[in-house]
Amino acid sequence: MRLALCALAVALATLCAAARVSTAAGEPYPTEPGVRFQAIDVFVDSPEKLAAYQVELTYPAATVQVVGVEGGAADAYREAPHFDERGKTGGRIVLAAFTLDEDRAPEGRVRVARLHLRVRGPATPQITVRPVTAARPGGDKIDVDADVRPARRAEGEQATEA
Amino acid sequence: MAPTPNDHSPEHPDRFAQTCERPDWPLIDAVRAGTADPAARDHVHACPACRSGLSLLEGLAREFAEPAAHPVPEAVDRAVRSQAHARARAIRARRTKVIRLARWAAAAAAAVLVVWGAHWLAGPQPTASKALGPAEDLDQSGGVDIVDAYLFARRLERGEPADPALDLNDDGAVDKGDVTELARRVVAVQPKET
Numbered sequence: 001m002r003l004a005l006c007a008l009a010v011a012l013a014t015l016c017a018a019a020r021v022s023t024a025a026g027e028p029y030p031t032e033p034g035v036r037f038q039a040i041d042v043f044v045d046s047p048e049k050l051a052a053y054q055v056e057l058t059y060p061a062a063t064v065q066v067v068g069v070e071g072g073a074a075d076a077y078r079e080a081p082h083f084d085e086r087g088k089t090g091g092r093i094v095l096a097a098f099t100l101d102e103d104r105a106p107e108g109r110v111r112v113a114r115l116h117l118r119v120r121g122p123a124t125p126q127i128t129v130r131p132v133t134a135a136r137p138g139g140d141k142i143d144v145d146a147d148v149r150p151a152r153r154a155e156g157e158q159a160t161e162a
Numbered sequence: 163m164a165p166t167p168n169d170h171s172p173e174h175p176d177r178f179a180q181t182c183e184r185p186d187w188p189l190i191d192a193v194r195a196g197t198a199d200p201a202a203r204d205h206v207h208a209c210p211a212c213r214s215g216l217s218l219l220e221g222l223a224r225e226f227a228e229p230a231a232h233p234v235p236e237a238v239d240r241a242v243r244s245q246a247h248a249r250a251r252a253i254r255a256r257r258t259k260v261i262r263l264a265r266w267a268a269a270a271a272a273a274v275l276v277v278w279g280a281h282w283l284a285g286p287q288p289t290a291s292k293a294l295g296p297a298e299d300l301d302q303s304g305g306v307d308i309v310d311a312y313l314f315a316r317r318l319e320r321g322e323p324a325d326p327a328l329d330l331n332d333d334g335a336v337d338k339g340d341v342t343e344l345a346r347r348v349v350a351v352q353p354k355e356t
Binding site: 051052053054081082083084086087090092093094095096097098100132133134135139141 | 300301303307308309311312313315316319345346348349350351
Protein backbone atom coordinates (compact mmCIF):
# COMPACT_ATOMS: atom_id res chain seq x y z
CA MET A 1 0.00 0.00 0.00
CA ARG A 2 2.73 2.44 0.97
CA LEU A 3 4.68 1.42 -2.10
CA ALA A 4 1.69 2.13 -4.32
CA LEU A 5 1.22 5.54 -2.74
CA CYS A 6 4.88 6.35 -3.24
CA ALA A 7 4.66 5.28 -6.89
CA LEU A 8 1.58 7.47 -7.36
CA ALA A 9 3.33 10.46 -5.80
CA VAL A 10 6.36 9.98 -8.05
CA ALA A 11 4.12 9.74 -11.13
CA LEU A 12 2.27 12.92 -10.17
CA ALA A 13 5.51 14.77 -9.55
CA THR A 14 6.81 13.68 -12.95
CA LEU A 15 3.64 14.86 -14.66
CA CYS A 16 3.79 18.21 -12.86
CA ALA A 17 7.41 18.65 -13.85
CA ALA A 18 6.57 17.87 -17.47
CA ALA A 19 3.73 20.40 -17.41
CA ARG A 20 6.04 23.07 -16.00
CA VAL A 21 8.58 22.43 -18.73
CA SER A 22 5.90 22.71 -21.41
CA THR A 23 4.57 25.95 -19.96
CA ALA A 24 8.04 27.39 -19.64
CA ALA A 25 8.70 26.65 -23.28
CA GLY A 26 5.58 28.61 -24.27
CA GLU A 27 4.01 25.71 -26.06
CA PRO A 28 0.35 25.45 -25.10
CA TYR A 29 -0.15 22.38 -27.25
CA PRO A 30 2.09 19.48 -28.08
CA THR A 31 3.79 20.45 -31.30
CA GLU A 32 5.10 18.33 -34.06
CA PRO A 33 7.24 19.22 -37.05
CA GLY A 34 5.36 21.23 -39.66
CA VAL A 35 2.62 22.33 -37.30
CA ARG A 36 1.96 25.99 -36.56
CA PHE A 37 -0.70 28.05 -34.90
CA GLN A 38 -2.40 30.89 -36.63
CA ALA A 39 -5.31 33.21 -35.90
CA ILE A 40 -7.80 34.59 -38.36
CA ASP A 41 -10.31 37.39 -37.95
CA VAL A 42 -13.85 37.16 -39.18
CA PHE A 43 -15.40 40.37 -40.45
CA VAL A 44 -18.99 41.26 -41.27
CA ASP A 45 -19.63 44.34 -43.35
CA SER A 46 -23.13 45.63 -42.67
CA PRO A 47 -24.74 48.65 -44.33
CA GLU A 48 -26.94 49.08 -41.29
CA LYS A 49 -26.72 48.45 -37.59
CA LEU A 50 -26.00 44.79 -37.10
CA ALA A 51 -28.36 43.24 -34.53
CA ALA A 52 -27.68 39.63 -35.51
CA TYR A 53 -25.40 37.71 -37.80
CA GLN A 54 -24.75 34.14 -38.77
CA VAL A 55 -21.83 33.05 -40.91
CA GLU A 56 -20.48 29.73 -42.02
CA LEU A 57 -16.77 29.05 -42.42
CA THR A 58 -15.21 26.18 -44.26
CA TYR A 59 -11.63 25.01 -43.98
CA PRO A 60 -9.59 21.99 -45.05
CA ALA A 61 -10.24 19.53 -42.24
CA ALA A 62 -7.18 17.48 -43.18
CA THR A 63 -4.76 20.25 -42.31
CA VAL A 64 -6.68 22.70 -40.14
CA GLN A 65 -8.22 22.39 -36.73
CA VAL A 66 -9.96 25.19 -34.88
CA VAL A 67 -8.56 25.31 -31.39
CA GLY A 68 -10.24 28.45 -30.10
CA VAL A 69 -13.06 30.87 -30.81
CA GLU A 70 -12.99 34.42 -29.49
CA GLY A 71 -15.33 37.33 -29.75
CA GLY A 72 -14.72 40.32 -31.93
CA ALA A 73 -13.78 43.96 -31.62
CA ALA A 74 -17.22 45.55 -31.50
CA ASP A 75 -18.63 45.99 -28.02
CA ALA A 76 -21.81 44.17 -28.91
CA TYR A 77 -19.89 41.14 -30.14
CA ARG A 78 -17.00 41.03 -27.75
CA GLU A 79 -18.15 37.75 -26.27
CA ALA A 80 -17.49 34.56 -28.21
CA PRO A 81 -20.28 33.80 -30.66
CA HIS A 82 -22.41 30.69 -30.53
CA PHE A 83 -20.74 27.75 -32.24
CA ASP A 84 -20.76 23.97 -32.16
CA GLU A 85 -17.73 22.23 -30.69
CA ARG A 86 -18.02 19.62 -33.41
CA GLY A 87 -17.29 22.36 -35.94
CA LYS A 88 -13.75 22.63 -34.68
CA THR A 89 -12.60 19.59 -36.59
CA GLY A 90 -15.07 18.79 -39.33
CA GLY A 91 -14.10 21.40 -41.94
CA ARG A 92 -17.19 23.53 -41.31
CA ILE A 93 -18.13 25.77 -38.44
CA VAL A 94 -21.07 28.10 -37.97
CA LEU A 95 -20.75 31.29 -35.94
CA ALA A 96 -23.74 33.32 -34.83
CA ALA A 97 -24.51 36.07 -32.35
CA PHE A 98 -27.01 38.81 -31.69
CA THR A 99 -27.38 41.85 -29.51
CA LEU A 100 -30.48 43.33 -27.96
CA ASP A 101 -28.72 46.61 -27.30
CA GLU A 102 -29.62 48.64 -30.38
CA ASP A 103 -27.33 51.47 -29.37
CA ARG A 104 -24.31 49.21 -29.31
CA ALA A 105 -25.12 47.40 -32.53
CA PRO A 106 -22.19 48.17 -34.87
CA GLU A 107 -22.41 49.37 -38.42
CA GLY A 108 -19.98 48.97 -41.30
CA ARG A 109 -17.13 46.51 -41.43
CA VAL A 110 -16.63 45.04 -38.02
CA ARG A 111 -14.61 42.18 -36.64
CA VAL A 112 -17.11 39.82 -35.06
CA ALA A 113 -14.87 36.91 -34.13
CA ARG A 114 -11.35 35.54 -34.09
CA LEU A 115 -10.49 31.90 -34.66
CA HIS A 116 -7.30 30.22 -33.51
CA LEU A 117 -6.19 27.52 -35.88
CA ARG A 118 -3.75 24.67 -35.72
CA VAL A 119 -2.37 24.26 -39.20
CA ARG A 120 -0.34 21.34 -40.44
CA GLY A 121 1.95 21.77 -43.41
CA PRO A 122 3.55 24.80 -45.04
CA ALA A 123 0.68 25.74 -47.34
CA THR A 124 -1.64 28.60 -46.47
CA PRO A 125 -5.01 27.04 -45.71
CA GLN A 126 -7.94 28.01 -47.87
CA ILE A 127 -10.60 29.34 -45.54
CA THR A 128 -13.86 30.70 -46.80
CA VAL A 129 -16.70 32.45 -45.06
CA ARG A 130 -20.26 32.78 -46.20
CA PRO A 131 -22.90 35.03 -44.60
CA VAL A 132 -25.95 32.96 -43.78
CA THR A 133 -28.19 35.65 -42.41
CA ALA A 134 -28.14 39.01 -40.66
CA ALA A 135 -30.67 41.39 -39.24
CA ARG A 136 -31.00 45.00 -38.27
CA PRO A 137 -32.49 45.97 -34.90
CA GLY A 138 -36.09 44.87 -34.95
CA GLY A 139 -35.36 41.68 -36.83
CA ASP A 140 -35.66 42.66 -40.46
CA LYS A 141 -33.10 40.79 -42.49
CA ILE A 142 -30.36 42.64 -44.26
CA ASP A 143 -27.69 41.71 -46.78
CA VAL A 144 -24.18 41.73 -45.42
CA ASP A 145 -20.73 40.74 -46.63
CA ALA A 146 -18.28 38.65 -44.71
CA ASP A 147 -14.59 37.95 -45.06
CA VAL A 148 -11.66 36.52 -43.14
CA ARG A 149 -8.04 37.55 -42.93
CA PRO A 150 -5.05 36.67 -40.81
CA ALA A 151 -5.27 38.26 -37.41
CA ARG A 152 -3.12 41.25 -36.73
CA ARG A 153 -1.88 41.59 -33.21
CA ALA A 154 -3.14 44.68 -31.48
CA GLU A 155 -0.72 46.60 -29.31
CA GLY A 156 -0.07 44.74 -26.09
CA GLU A 157 -1.93 41.71 -27.32
CA GLN A 158 -0.46 38.27 -26.72
CA ALA A 159 0.94 36.35 -29.64
CA THR A 160 -1.42 33.83 -31.09
CA GLU A 161 0.91 32.06 -33.46
CA ALA A 162 3.20 29.44 -32.07
CA MET B 163 9.81 -15.87 87.53
CA ALA B 164 10.93 -19.26 86.29
CA PRO B 165 10.83 -19.71 82.56
CA THR B 166 8.30 -22.02 81.11
CA PRO B 167 9.58 -25.02 79.21
CA ASN B 168 8.20 -23.54 76.02
CA ASP B 169 9.98 -20.25 76.29
CA HIS B 170 12.19 -20.33 73.15
CA SER B 171 12.53 -16.58 72.77
CA PRO B 172 16.05 -15.58 71.60
CA GLU B 173 16.68 -13.44 74.68
CA HIS B 174 16.18 -16.45 76.97
CA PRO B 175 19.68 -17.68 78.07
CA ASP B 176 18.76 -21.37 78.03
CA ARG B 177 15.88 -21.56 75.68
CA PHE B 178 16.35 -25.10 74.40
CA ALA B 179 17.55 -26.73 77.65
CA GLN B 180 14.30 -28.47 78.52
CA THR B 181 11.72 -30.61 76.85
CA CYS B 182 8.61 -28.79 75.70
CA GLU B 183 5.26 -29.47 77.28
CA ARG B 184 3.50 -28.79 73.96
CA PRO B 185 4.81 -28.24 70.38
CA ASP B 186 6.03 -24.76 69.53
CA TRP B 187 4.34 -24.57 66.08
CA PRO B 188 6.05 -21.46 64.69
CA LEU B 189 9.45 -22.85 65.62
CA ILE B 190 8.64 -26.26 64.18
CA ASP B 191 7.35 -24.72 60.93
CA ALA B 192 10.55 -22.69 60.64
CA VAL B 193 12.57 -25.88 61.06
CA ARG B 194 10.40 -27.62 58.47
CA ALA B 195 10.89 -24.75 56.06
CA GLY B 196 14.66 -24.71 56.73
CA THR B 197 14.75 -21.15 58.03
CA ALA B 198 15.45 -21.92 61.67
CA ASP B 199 18.91 -21.65 63.20
CA PRO B 200 20.91 -24.85 64.02
CA ALA B 201 20.13 -24.68 67.74
CA ALA B 202 16.41 -24.58 67.07
CA ARG B 203 16.77 -27.44 64.56
CA ASP B 204 18.66 -29.54 67.14
CA HIS B 205 16.04 -28.85 69.77
CA VAL B 206 13.11 -29.80 67.54
CA HIS B 207 14.75 -33.06 66.59
CA ALA B 208 15.63 -33.82 70.23
CA CYS B 209 12.38 -32.74 71.88
CA PRO B 210 9.68 -35.48 71.64
CA ALA B 211 6.77 -32.99 71.51
CA CYS B 212 8.39 -30.84 68.84
CA ARG B 213 9.50 -33.86 66.81
CA SER B 214 5.98 -35.23 66.69
CA GLY B 215 4.76 -31.77 65.72
CA LEU B 216 7.33 -31.66 62.92
CA SER B 217 6.15 -35.06 61.66
CA LEU B 218 2.57 -33.80 61.63
CA LEU B 219 3.44 -30.62 59.78
CA GLU B 220 5.53 -32.47 57.18
CA GLY B 221 2.67 -34.87 56.59
CA LEU B 222 0.22 -32.02 56.11
CA ALA B 223 2.61 -30.27 53.71
CA ARG B 224 2.92 -33.42 51.61
CA GLU B 225 -0.81 -33.84 51.60
CA PHE B 226 -1.45 -30.32 50.30
CA ALA B 227 1.39 -30.47 47.78
CA GLU B 228 -0.08 -33.46 45.89
CA PRO B 229 -2.87 -32.85 43.34
CA ALA B 230 -6.34 -33.90 44.31
CA ALA B 231 -6.94 -37.47 43.34
CA HIS B 232 -10.71 -37.28 43.67
CA PRO B 233 -12.43 -38.10 40.36
CA VAL B 234 -15.17 -35.69 39.04
CA PRO B 235 -18.56 -37.38 39.39
CA GLU B 236 -20.05 -38.46 36.06
CA ALA B 237 -23.23 -36.45 36.62
CA VAL B 238 -21.28 -33.24 37.23
CA ASP B 239 -19.12 -33.90 34.16
CA ARG B 240 -22.22 -34.47 32.02
CA ALA B 241 -23.85 -31.32 33.29
CA VAL B 242 -20.76 -29.22 32.58
CA ARG B 243 -20.37 -30.70 29.10
CA SER B 244 -24.03 -30.13 28.36
CA GLN B 245 -23.82 -26.51 29.40
CA ALA B 246 -20.69 -25.99 27.31
CA HIS B 247 -22.32 -27.53 24.24
CA ALA B 248 -25.44 -25.44 24.69
CA ARG B 249 -23.37 -22.28 24.95
CA ALA B 250 -21.33 -23.17 21.86
CA ARG B 251 -24.52 -23.87 19.92
CA ALA B 252 -25.93 -20.49 20.94
CA ILE B 253 -22.75 -18.69 19.80
CA ARG B 254 -22.76 -20.56 16.47
CA ALA B 255 -26.43 -19.74 15.93
CA ARG B 256 -25.80 -16.07 16.62
CA ARG B 257 -22.90 -15.99 14.14
CA THR B 258 -24.92 -17.79 11.49
CA LYS B 259 -27.74 -15.31 11.93
CA VAL B 260 -25.39 -12.36 11.47
CA ILE B 261 -23.81 -13.92 8.37
CA ARG B 262 -27.23 -14.66 6.92
CA LEU B 263 -28.33 -11.08 7.56
CA ALA B 264 -25.17 -9.74 5.91
CA ARG B 265 -25.78 -11.94 2.87
CA TRP B 266 -29.36 -10.73 2.58
CA ALA B 267 -28.23 -7.11 2.92
CA ALA B 268 -25.60 -7.59 0.18
CA ALA B 269 -28.16 -9.22 -2.11
CA ALA B 270 -30.64 -6.42 -1.47
CA ALA B 271 -28.01 -3.76 -2.19
CA ALA B 272 -27.06 -5.51 -5.43
CA ALA B 273 -30.71 -5.68 -6.43
CA VAL B 274 -31.19 -1.98 -5.72
CA LEU B 275 -28.11 -1.18 -7.80
CA VAL B 276 -29.35 -3.29 -10.70
CA VAL B 277 -32.80 -1.68 -10.61
CA TRP B 278 -31.32 1.80 -10.36
CA GLY B 279 -28.92 1.11 -13.24
CA ALA B 280 -31.70 -0.22 -15.43
CA HIS B 281 -33.86 2.78 -14.60
CA TRP B 282 -30.98 5.11 -15.39
CA LEU B 283 -30.27 3.41 -18.70
CA ALA B 284 -33.92 3.35 -19.71
CA GLY B 285 -34.60 6.90 -18.58
CA PRO B 286 -34.82 9.92 -20.84
CA GLN B 287 -31.44 10.93 -22.21
CA PRO B 288 -30.54 14.55 -21.68
CA THR B 289 -29.17 14.90 -25.17
CA ALA B 290 -32.48 14.06 -26.79
CA SER B 291 -33.92 17.28 -28.12
CA LYS B 292 -36.90 18.26 -30.11
CA ALA B 293 -36.43 19.03 -33.76
CA LEU B 294 -36.86 22.63 -34.84
CA GLY B 295 -40.37 23.32 -36.09
CA PRO B 296 -42.60 26.17 -37.21
CA ALA B 297 -42.83 27.53 -33.69
CA GLU B 298 -39.13 28.37 -33.76
CA ASP B 299 -39.35 30.12 -37.14
CA LEU B 300 -40.43 33.33 -35.51
CA ASP B 301 -39.90 35.53 -38.58
CA GLN B 302 -41.60 32.94 -40.77
CA SER B 303 -38.75 32.97 -43.21
CA GLY B 304 -39.02 29.28 -43.92
CA GLY B 305 -35.92 28.41 -41.89
CA VAL B 306 -34.67 28.74 -38.37
CA ASP B 307 -31.55 30.85 -37.86
CA ILE B 308 -29.98 33.29 -35.44
CA VAL B 309 -32.50 35.98 -36.36
CA ASP B 310 -35.23 33.79 -34.87
CA ALA B 311 -33.20 33.48 -31.69
CA TYR B 312 -32.79 37.25 -31.70
CA LEU B 313 -36.56 37.79 -32.10
CA PHE B 314 -37.21 35.22 -29.38
CA ALA B 315 -34.89 37.01 -26.96
CA ARG B 316 -36.44 40.35 -27.90
CA ARG B 317 -39.94 39.09 -27.12
CA LEU B 318 -38.83 37.79 -23.77
CA GLU B 319 -37.10 41.06 -22.99
CA ARG B 320 -40.27 42.98 -23.77
CA GLY B 321 -42.37 40.63 -21.67
CA GLU B 322 -44.48 39.47 -24.59
CA PRO B 323 -46.33 36.17 -24.11
CA ALA B 324 -44.27 33.23 -25.28
CA ASP B 325 -45.45 30.18 -27.10
CA PRO B 326 -45.19 27.16 -24.76
CA ALA B 327 -43.81 25.25 -27.74
CA LEU B 328 -40.67 27.35 -27.33
CA ASP B 329 -39.78 25.54 -24.10
CA LEU B 330 -36.92 23.97 -25.96
CA ASN B 331 -35.01 22.71 -22.97
CA ASP B 332 -38.11 21.14 -21.41
CA ASP B 333 -37.63 22.81 -18.06
CA GLY B 334 -41.25 23.88 -17.82
CA ALA B 335 -40.57 27.55 -18.48
CA VAL B 336 -39.95 29.67 -21.54
CA ASP B 337 -36.98 31.85 -20.69
CA LYS B 338 -33.44 32.84 -21.65
CA GLY B 339 -32.35 29.23 -21.38
CA ASP B 340 -34.57 28.45 -24.33
CA VAL B 341 -33.04 31.29 -26.34
CA THR B 342 -29.61 29.82 -25.70
CA GLU B 343 -30.90 26.40 -26.67
CA LEU B 344 -32.31 27.76 -29.92
CA ALA B 345 -29.01 29.48 -30.73
CA ARG B 346 -27.18 26.25 -29.95
CA ARG B 347 -29.32 24.36 -32.42
CA VAL B 348 -28.94 27.04 -35.05
CA VAL B 349 -25.16 26.65 -35.12
CA ALA B 350 -25.20 22.87 -34.74
CA VAL B 351 -22.95 21.08 -37.19
CA GLN B 352 -23.82 17.58 -38.20
CA PRO B 353 -20.82 15.27 -38.00
CA LYS B 354 -19.54 14.12 -41.37
CA GLU B 355 -20.62 10.66 -42.35
CA THR B 356 -17.68 8.46 -43.12
